[in-house]
Amino acid sequence: MNRINKCFESLSQKNKKALISYVVLGDPAKDVTLPVMHALVDSGSDIIEIGVPFSDPTAEGPVIQRAHERALENGSSLDEALILVKKFRETDVNTPVILMGYTNPIERMGYEKFIERMVVSGVDGVLTVDLPPEEAEVFNEQLRASNIENIFLLAPTSSQIRQKKVTNMAGGFVYYVSLNGVTGAANLDVDSVKDHVSSIRALTKLPICVGFGIKDGVTARAVADVSDGVVVGSAIVNKIADLAKLGELDPLIYAETVSVIIKDIRDALDK
DSSP states (O other), X not given: OOHHHHHHHHHHHTTOOEEEEEEETTSSOTTTHHHHHHXXXXXXXXXXXXXXXXXXXXXXXXXXXXXXXXXXXXXXXXXXXXXXXXXXXXXXXXXXXXXXXXXXXXXXXXXXXXXXHHHHHTOOEEEETTOOGGGOHHHHHHHHHTTOEEOEEEOTXXXXXXXXXXXXXXXXXXXXXXXXSSTTOOOOOHHHHHHHHHHHHTTOSSOEEEESSOOSHHHHHHHHTTSSEEEEOHHHHHHHHHHHHTTOOOHHHHHHHHHHHHHHHHHHHHO
């Protein structure tokens, strides 16, 4: 069984909600991401999403776009993401890790080589933002054969037909985007989230986790009441950006800062 499946099974038995934390590889420096990953786990994250830097991250808002830019300036890449996860696995063999990014770097590496390296590195899932289900069938089969989950996004604008296509192909969990637009957007409507999650739940037995608009313990708790978990990204990346602007160089300061955010959200989820 994949680590993602084990994680959700364990959380369900404990009647707990999943906390999925997102951080951009190499932001703002290459030596920051690994200690931040461990800090996210230590402070209560159940699953880690690693954003693979890309030159045209169209699905991201300004905060995460700038994080991609900082990471690319450091020379961060898909290759380094795979190396990073392997290092993470030296001391953490249990926490699920998902690579979130765009199709182009994967195609350059080649699907088969990418999957082989994910297996060796200990990656549990992949979320390819710009790969629609209509074009993902072969890739999806290859991932399943290697016990790697393919995570798909659904949005408020997703039609019933699109919901069925995605839920038929998805693995691990379904990532519901709570807002129209890009990451970091505002105006979270919990009633709307509840309605859409209920609609998706009628189509799949997979857990449904909600991202976009989760900023703190209050918003996380509200969304968790109507879903199986929350994804926190911009709030973490924004704090990292603040430290970067101040010229902070100590990776441990970054780790301590993200821990404060995650502990607050973890506490809210567990109440």
